[in-house]
Amino acid sequence: MSPADPNPDLHPGSVARGDWWKSAVVYQVYPRSFADSDGDGVGDLGGILDHLDYLELLGVDVVWLSPVYRSPMADNGYDISDYHDVDPLFGTLEQLDELIAQLHARDMKLVMDLVVNHTSSAHAWFVESRSSTDNPKRDWYWWRSPRPGHEPGSPGAEPTNWGSAFSGPAWTYDSRTGEYYLHVFTPHQPDLNWENPEVRHAIYAMMREWLDRGVDGFRMDVINVISKVVGPIGADGRVTLPDGVVGGERDTRWPGVVDTDVFADTPAFVLNGPRVHEFLQEMHREVFSGRPPGLLRVGETPGCPVEEAVLYTDPSRGELDMVFQFEHVDLDSGPKGKWDLRPMTMLRLKQSFGRWQDGLAEVGWNSLYLGNHDQPRCVSRFGSDAPEHREQSAKALATVLHLHRGTPYIYQGDELGMSNPGFTRLEQLRDVESLNHYATAVARGENPADVIRALAYKSRDNARVPMPWDASPGAGFTAGTPWLDIHPLSSSVNAAAQVDDPDSVFSHYRRLIALRHAEPCVAHGTFRMLLANHEQLYGFERSLDDTRLLVVANLSSAADVVPNLTELVAWSSAEPLIASVPGSSPAPTDPLAAWESRVLRLT
Ligand code: NOJ
Numbered sequence: 001m002s003p004a005d006p007n008p009d010l011h012p013g014s015v016a017r018g019d020w021w022k023s024a025v026v027y028q029v030y031p032r033s034f035a036d037s038d039g040d041g042v043g044d045l046g047g048i049l050d051h052l053d054y055l056e057l058l059g060v061d062v063v064w065l066s067p068v069y070r071s072p073m074a075d076n077g078y079d080i081s082d083y084h085d086v087d088p089l090f091g092t093l094e095q096l097d098e099l100i101a102q103l104h105a106r107d108m109k110l111v112m113d114l115v116v117n118h119t120s121s122a123h124a125w126f127v128e129s130r131s132s133t134d135n136p137k138r139d140w141y142w143w144r145s146p147r148p149g150h151e152p153g154s155p156g157a158e159p160t161n162w163g164s165a166f167s168g169p170a171w172t173y174d175s176r177t178g179e180y181y182l183h184v185f186t187p188h189q190p191d192l193n194w195e196n197p198e199v200r201h202a203i204y205a206m207m208r209e210w211l212d213r214g215v216d217g218f219r220m221d222v223i224n225v226i227s228k229v230v231g232p233i234g235a236d237g238r239v240t241l242p243d244g245v246v247g248g249e250r251d252t253r254w255p256g257v258v259d260t261d262v263f264a265d266t267p268a269f270v271l272n273g274p275r276v277h278e279f280l281q282e283m284h285r286e287v288f289s290g291r292p293p294g295l296l297r298v299g300e301t302p303g304c305p306v307e308e309a310v311l312y313t314d315p316s317r318g319e320l321d322m323v324f325q326f327e328h329v330d331l332d333s334g335p336k337g338k339w340d341l342r343p344m345t346m347l348r349l350k351q352s353f354g355r356w357q358d359g360l361a362e363v364g365w366n367s368l369y370l371g372n373h374d375q376p377r378c379v380s381r382f383g384s385d386a387p388e389h390r391e392q393s394a395k396a397l398a399t400v401l402h403l404h405r406g407t408p409y410i411y412q413g414d415e416l417g418m419s420n421p422g423f424t425r426l427e428q429l430r431d432v433e434s435l436n437h438y439a440t441a442v443a444r445g446e447n448p449a450d451v452i453r454a455l456a457y458k459s460r461d462n463a464r465v466p467m468p469w470d471a472s473p474g475a476g477f478t479a480g481t482p483w484l485d486i487h488p489l490s491s492s493v494n495a496a497a498q499v500d501d502p503d504s505v506f507s508h509y510r511r512l513i514a515l516r517h518a519e520p521c522v523a524h525g526t527f528r529m530l531l532a533n534h535e536q537l538y539g540f541e542r543s544l545d546d547t548r549l550l551v552v553a554n555l556s557s558a559a560d561v562v563p564n565l566t567e568l569v570a571w572s573s574a575e576p577l578i579a580s581v582p583g584s585s586p587a588p589t590d591p592l593a594a595w596e597s598r599v600l601r602l603t
Pocket of ligand 1: 078079221222374
């Protein structure tokens with residue numbers, strides 16, 4: 001296969017060579033839930049290949065493919081046992097090559113998921129590493145002795161008091177060699193030791209192979225977790241890892257994933273660690289520099305403050321092009337974390353997005369998202385999934401998101417206005433995070449019905465129910481039994497019902513994507529928030545040379561909300577570009593119906 005193409009500009013007049021992604025829109029495919037071509041109930045590469053016309057019609061520029069590598073699937077592919085091959089559940093390497101070729105033929109790009117904070121415990125590196133204390137790969141992972149004075153393998157004997165993001169301690173005891181290994185996620189996902197240069201260089205070599213194969217970049221899974229806080233060299237000749245305070249104040253940068261009544265506030269030891277920037281700069285030198293410009297590098301960075309994001313995405317530092325920050329998806333987490341629900345308010349969302357727009361205005365770049373495979377459906381969370389508001393709120397959220405400065409990411413199904421399916425029973429869930437949380441919360445005495453309610457709102461499975469392609473019983477997703485139940489609204493909310501309907505959510509997304517491609521102000525204009533303290537209206541202005549865009553949306557179910565801002569009068573001669581209410585051509589100062597959104601242009 002030929003090396004990566006030189007990434008020419010995708011759309012005339014829109015971009016400079018290296019940063020074509022500023023005017024691009026990325027579409028995330030979660031393969032397990034996208035389309036099943038062989039009837040086993042699980043989505044696969046054949047299913048993606050069957051639906052490329054749909055993606056082309058939508059108009060997206062890039063597909064980000066969640067992991068399809070070989071995996072025991074303890075975390076649906078985020079536990080990789082072979083970085084060089086496709087898991088048979090998803091298809092073959094030849095089909096992946098075919099996908100790359102077919103996307104390129106349609107002027108689209110493919111970005112692979114890169115999961116290198118950890119491997120699967122079934123990866124050959126870990127199998128070797130765990131085989132003996134003197135194996136050459138022993139130090140590729142974090143092995144440490146039990147805490148002195150404790151029975152190895154018993155609670156409290158863990159080398160540090162860190163908790164895992166998916167419940168329980170972050171250490172698992174391996175009786176074969178009498179030591180523990182570290183895993184920030186499940187015990188099936190041991191953390192690689194990035195302090196070891198051999199590990200880093202093995203990863204860089206693997207990344208170069210994928211680029212040589214033709215992929216156009218990487219979405220880097222929890223990339224700000226790769227550098228841990230370490231102490232001095234211990235008596236065993238290995239760097240020590242420090243304990244934290246149990247029951248202390250929770251660091252609000254990563255709410256919800258670690259129980260701080262039982263464990264130390266672990267994020268403080270694993271997020272944005274002391275060598276993370278050094279490692280990313282080394283990755284840049286070893287993997288990307290010397291190649292044609294324009295390979296996309298987007299980092300997933302939970303608990304990343306805006307000042308840190310500036311460092312990650314400052315082009316002069318050679319680290320990442322943009323990051324997925326988590327501030328807005330943590331706004332509905334209470335003091336006890338992710339499952340401690342508190343209402344999501346539009347005002348806090350606006351304040352948060354506004355802070356990020358300002359923070360990355362001069363240096364760096366935002367990625368814009370409201371949903372992905374780890375988050376509930378954005379309509380149910382930031383909008384309204386009441387039958388009378390679902391479609392309009394899906395459109396309004398999309399309008400607001402896509403008109404911000406940054407690169408928008410669409411999670412599969414959001415372009416159809418999919419909502420949370422309304423889980424009521426544990427048996428409906430499959431996700432390891434959800435199942436572990438249920439077991440731990442109920443064991444510590446929480447009311448099972450309350451736990452289910454929290455899962456119904458926030459479980460990752462909300463976003464993982466199969467993509468509804470048509471109104472048939474299998475939703476056109478599968479001819480077999482789907483691995484997760486089909487959405488109860490699939491007979492009405494599906495792609496077939498929307499692609500030819502000019503008033504559909506899908507068509508609204510098409511118009512937003514087309515606008516970004518056609519109007520440079522969307523990608524490159526400055527951002528100025530309006531109506532900053534308004535509790536229902538979200539308004540802002542974009543500006544580039546002589547062009548100004550005005551976006552106003554009623555992000556509430558209240559009817560007839562008046563945009564009482566005197567400066568809007570100056571927009572009375574503006575050209576309406578996108579209106580979410582079919583057939584309407586409103587003046588900027590007209591009251592907005594529930595979840596109505598407008599985009600206007602002044603030149
Ligand atoms: C973030 C991924 O998006 C999520 O799905 C996964 O469980 C964790 N990282 C661990 O890889």
